[in-house]
Amino acid sequence: MGVAADALLDLPAWQAILDREAGVFAELAPGASVGFVPRRVAGPDGALRSSAMPSVAPLEMLAWERDAGGMTACLRSYRGLADAGCDVLFFCERGALEAVLARAGSDALGEMKRRIRAGAILLMVLRTRGELRARGYEDFLESLGLPFMGACR
Amino acid sequence: MSTQTTGESRYAALFRPGRIGRFETRNLIKYGACCVSNYNERDGTITERELARTRVIAATGCGMITNQGAYPDPRGEGKAYFRQVAIFDDRFLPQFEQIARAIHDGGAVAIQQILHAGRYGGIDLGYCVQPSIVPQTLPHFRPPREMSKEDIRQCVREHAEAAARAVRAGFDGTEVTSFMGYLLANFNSKFTNQRSDEYGGSIRNRGRFMRELIDAIKQATPEHPLVIRLNGNELMDQWGGNDEDECFELMAQAVERGVDMISVTVGWQEAPASSIGRDVAPGHWNYLAARAKRSFPDTLIAFGNRLPDPGMANECIAKREFDYWEVCRPLLADPEMVHKIRAGRGEEIRRCIGALNCLSRLFRDLPYTCTMNPALGHEVEPEYAITPAAVKKKVMVIGAGPAGMECAITAAKRGHAVTVFERGERIGGSLLGYAAHDLARPDDLLSVVRHYEIMAAKLGVELRFNTEANAKLMRSVLHQYDACVVAAGAGIDLEAYAGLPGRERLIDALEVARGRATPGKRVVVIGGGKIGLTLAESLRQGGADVTIIEPSKRIAGDVMPSFKWRHTAWVEELGIRTLLQSRVLRVDADSVTVVDAKGVETRLSADSVIAAAPRKSRQALFAEFEWMIDELHGCGDALIPRGLDAAIHEGYRLGARL
Numbered sequence: 017m018g019v020a021a022d023a024l025l026d027l028p029a030w031q032a033i034l035d036r037e038a039g040v041f042a043e044l045a046p047g048a049s050v051g052f053v054p055r056r057v058a059g060p061d062g063a064l065r066s067s068a069m070p071s072v073a074p075l076e077m078l079a080w081e082r083d084a085g086g087m088t089a090c091l092r093s094y095r096g097l098a099d100a101g102c103d104v105l106f107f108c109e110r111g112a113l114e115a116v117l118a119r120a121g122s123d124a125l126g127e128m129k130r131r132i133r134a135g136a137i138l139l140m141v142l143r144t145r146g147e148l149r150a151r152g153y154e155d156f157l158e159s160l161g162l163p164f165m166g167a168c169r
Numbered sequence: 170m171s172t173q174t175t176g177e178s179r180y181a182a183l184f185r186p187g188r189i190g191r192f193e194t195r196n197l198i199k200y201g202a203c204c205v206s207n208y209n210e211r212d213g214t215i216t217e218r219e220l221a222r223t224r225v226i227a228a229t230g231c232g233m234i235t236n237q238g239a240y241p242d243p244r245g246e247g248k249a250y251f252r253q254v255a256i257f258d259d260r261f262l263p264q265f266e267q268i269a270r271a272i273h274d275g276g277a278v279a280i281q282q283i284l285h286a287g288r289y290g291g292i293d294l295g296y297c298v299q300p301s302i303v304p305q306t307l308p309h310f311r312p313p314r315e316m317s318k319e320d321i322r323q324c325v326r327e328h329a330e331a332a333a334r335a336v337r338a339g340f341d342g343t344e345v346t347s348f349m350g351y352l353l354a355n356f357n358s359k360f361t362n363q364r365s366d367e368y369g370g371s372i373r374n375r376g377r378f379m380r381e382l383i384d385a386i387k388q389a390t391p392e393h394p395l396v397i398r399l400n401g402n403e404l405m406d407q408w409g410g411n412d413e414d415e416c417f418e419l420m421a422q423a424v425e426r427g428v429d430m431i432s433v434t435v436g437w438q439e440a441p442a443s444s445i446g447r448d449v450a451p452g453h454w455n456y457l458a459a460r461a462k463r464s465f466p467d468t469l470i471a472f473g474n475r476l477p478d479p480g481m482a483n484e485c486i487a488k489r490e491f492d493y494w495e496v497c498r499p500l501l502a503d504p505e506m507v508h509k510i511r512a513g514r515g516e517e518i519r520r521c522i523g524a525l526n527c528l529s530r531l532f533r534d535l536p537y538t539c540t541m542n543p544a545l546g547h548e549v550e551p552e553y554a555i556t557p558a559a560v561k562k563k564v565m566v567i568g569a570g571p572a573g574m575e576c577a578i579t580a581a582k583r584g585h586a587v588t589v590f591e592r593g594e595r596i597g598g599s600l601l602g603y604a605a606h607d608l609a610r611p612d613d614l615l616s617v618v619r620h621y622e623i624m625a626a627k628l629g630v631e632l633r634f635n636t637e638a639n640a641k642l643m644r645s646v647l648h649q650y651d652a653c654v655v656a657a658g659a660g661i662d663l664e665a666y667a668g669l670p671g672r673e674r675l676i677d678a679l680e681v682a683r684g685r686a687t688p689g690k691r692v693v694v695i696g697g698g699k700i701g702l703t704l705a706e707s708l709r710q711g712g713a714d715v716t717i718i719e720p721s722k723r724i725a726g727d728v729m730p731s732f733k734w735r736h737t738a739w740v741e742e743l744g745i746r747t748l749l750q751s752r753v754l755r756v757d758a759d760s761v762t763v764v765d766a767k768g769v770e771t772r773l774s775a776d777s778v779i780a781a782a783p784r785k786s787r788q789a790l791f792a793e794f795e796w797m798i799d800e801l802h803g804c805g806d807a808l809i810p811r812g813l814d815a816a817i818h819e820g821y822r823l824g825a826r827l
Contacts (some may be wrong), residue, residue: 039750039766039767066363066409068303068304069363070302097302097304098302105304126741129741130741132441133441133738133741134407135407135408135441138306138408139306140303140304140305140306141304141305141306141307141308142304142312143308143312144295144308144311144312145308145309145310148308153308155722155723157308158723159722159723161734161737161738161741162306162307163307163309163730163733163734164308164309
């Protein structure tokens with residue numbers, strides 16, 4: 017089992033978060049998809065390798081998908097960046113998603129934002145800025161403290 | 170008898186002559202190519218606007234001047250900004266020749282930077298190029314393509330050709346840059362370099378592209394120095410980038426290949442931490458330069474990240490922590506800075522306050538400007554020059570905030586006799602309130618106030634404090650002035666709460682900011698813009714329990730883009746509760762009732778409720794003064810509530826044409 021993978025599988029808990037925070041996702045267009053995978057996974061030799069590679073051995077990806085009825089949490093197969101099948105992808109260190117889940121009843125996205133700032137969750141965008149804007153990601157990403165228009169600090 | 174000026178003796182290390190390669194520099198100040206201007210044609214051709222700006226840079230008095238980064242490839246893969254300069258073809262030579270000549274005429278050694286933006290490039294294309302496919306962490310940038318070995322060879326050739334072209338144009342040397350996360354950095358960093366061939370993997374392999382680049386440029390321009398800008402710290406290590414030791418190992422590889430100078434830099438554009446913003450203390454990163462100097466004593470080290478103070482730079486050079494003070498943003502804010510410190514007029518310097526307006530605009534694909542220097546980028550326009558007034562006027566300015574004072578000192582420089590009427594007891598206006606509560610660097614903001622105090626005294630601007638401007642005042646000075654400038658700023662619009670039960674309990678945020686009202690320990694702030702945030706952060710830090718009520722979806726809507734994240738991070742770190750898409754329903758003696766977008770009501774316990782929004786311009790004087798004076802003008806927040814940038818720029822523009 018990969019690092020942080022257990023938390024990925026708890027779909028009822030993720031669905032509860034999506035339902036509770038529905039307002040944050042209100043602007044997302046149907047078909048929008050947000051993925052979560054462990055940052056590192058064990059290779060055949062047991063050594064940990066980055067999962068942010070064009071191609072990796074299949075692993076489970078938590079997906080937040082937008083359909084006409086709202087956001088749905090589900091599991092997809094992740095085979096690498098080249099064919100991730102989502103618009104944005106969060107790579108999660110051990111413990112990060114567990115910490116988000118632990119705040120499921122109160123401030124899950126706030127915790128996610130804190131974990132992003134602490135470097136425990138890393139966003140990678142798999143669409144262009146125009147495509148993301150058209151799919152309604154601006155509010156969602158900004159709400160996580162991720163500058164949509166660039167930053168230099 | 171000594172011919173040293175006061176400043177040369179005070180800043181003896183800084184004004185010592187230096188040498189790079191076979192070129193002597195008159196002092197140890199290097200103008201850094203910190204920003205691409207975005208003033209040029211879309212095809213990379215240098216414009217008259219750029220040339221006019223460059224003439225100002227050439228006259229800064231620096232010993233070495235680096236011209237802004239030019240992209241070296243005809244495809245535009247290296248192009249980071251829409252209107253960036255190109256150097257991939259001889260057709261660009263005539264303008265580069267003019268720039269090199271201007272720099273030499275100004276007495277400096279001329280260096281041309283070659284900037285291939287790599288991961289941040291391809292601005293006109295649908296992609297960028299990188300050593301490996303590592304997707305962007307910021308949506309602003311283009312999706313990546315991996316460079317083949319042939320791409321790498323071609324890229325190296327193009328850098329060498331660009332260097333040779335720069336030298337042909339008359340530049341004395343060249344510079345390649347990894348700052349801040351450009352192609353060179355992408356190869357060096359294990360975050361973006363995941364190649365499995367000889368260009369990736371070990372640090373030696375990751376440094377191969379850099380070594381080949383150095384070798385090729387050295388071979389193409391053997392008689393001319395090469396500067397390389399390398400990270401002392403990427404601030405990307407938590408995302409899998411290089412740590413500091415690896416950064417210094419890469420510097421060692423550059424030294425091994427014979428670079429003439431290493432310019433030590435900090436951070437990538439996408440780094441999660443601050444490197445050059447106002448929240449970083451001046452001198453914070455100096456240790457990186459000192460480490461570089463200790464590690465490579467025989468190689469010149471230049472440094473200037475978040476080092477705006479010439480006194481500190483002088484001290485560092487005297488202690489041999491680095492060899493050249495690399496300075497850019499302070500010279501954007503005040504192109505006369507070097508001359509002022511040399512002449513012992515350091516107190517007249519307009520400091521860079523680290524607002525990062527320059528970079529904020531670049532990320533919106535706009536030309537860069539400077540909060541503190543309204544003429545920057547307008548050097549080609551005579552309307553922005555301060556010229557003697559054809560008709561000397563008596564000018565009254567209402568309000569001693571940044572807009573009024575900027576207008577006053579600009580008008581005074583042109584020969585007008587200026588009197589400022591201020592209802593408070595000192596210069597500064599609402600800026601004083603911000604500075605009193607700023608968690609970043611209050612001294613940066615107060616430096617603006619000090620500058621106006623000093624310049625007003627030097628230029629003989631008359632200041633009448635504790636004077637309320639109204640029709641009565643105007644009648645008492647009737648026919649004594651030719652022009653009146655209303656720069657009375659903006660206040661909180663308490664009338665907007667007219668129907669709110671308990672509105673009499675609201676406290677005006679500006680009264681709190683100025684210290685005239687003291688909130689209790691349970692505070693609700695209405696408005697999550699810059700006024701509300703600044704107060705909320707300060708009160709929270711002082712121990713109060715603070716909640717912000719904001720009607721829109723996000724806080725910090727009116728904050729400079731490069732500083733938004735800082736406020737949102739402070740709100741998180743300090744534990745300030747924010748209720749978004751919410752509005753106040755009623756204010757009671759010990760509570761506030763709030764309703765959110767879904768209609769859910771919440772009762773918050775509070776002993777103080779501060780109204781920090783909306784803002785309203787103080788425009789009443791326009792109506793009162795009409796028909797009482799020949800010329801009536803307005804500027805700054807008195808027209809539309811905005812911020813420091815608009816206040817200073819409008820004040821200047823008005824002062825320059827009165």
